[in-house]
Amino acid sequence: MFIIHHMNPVERLDRDIQGTAPPGADPLTEELVMPVRLTMILLAATMMLMFAMTVAIGAAYLTRRDGSGYRAAIKSGAVGFAxxxxxxxxxxxxxxxxAR
Incomplete structure (x- = not known):
């Protein structure tokens, strides 16, 4: 006995053309909303981390170029990152x- 039933390609094509979801499934729009939101949140978090790293590197570089030691440069970078x-x-x- 098979638990998972696979549709043949013709049934999938008919369902996609008619725009009906299989029994017990959410409509197509509801299924795609959460992954898009999650993707946008992860993209925003990644962009924030990259920007924070850039600020930290820039602060450490400028501190080191000013003639300070490595400890001061690392501290400055950490403060900028935070x-x-x-x-x-x-x-x-x-x-x-x-937004809410």
Missing amino acids: ATLTTATAVVAALAAV
Whole structure:
């Protein structure tokens, strides 16, 4: 006895043309909304991390170029990274509150 029933390609094509979902499934729009939102959230998080890393590298570079030691450069980079992520998190939280 098979638990999973696979449609043949003709049944899939008919279902796609008619726009009806199989029994017990959500409509097509509901199935695609969550993955798109999740993708956008992950993309935004990745972009924020990349921007924070860029700020941290820039701050460490400028501190080191100023003649400071490695400890001061690492501290400056860490402060820049933390400040950038804190600001980005606050902005995202504010936008999420307004969007609801």
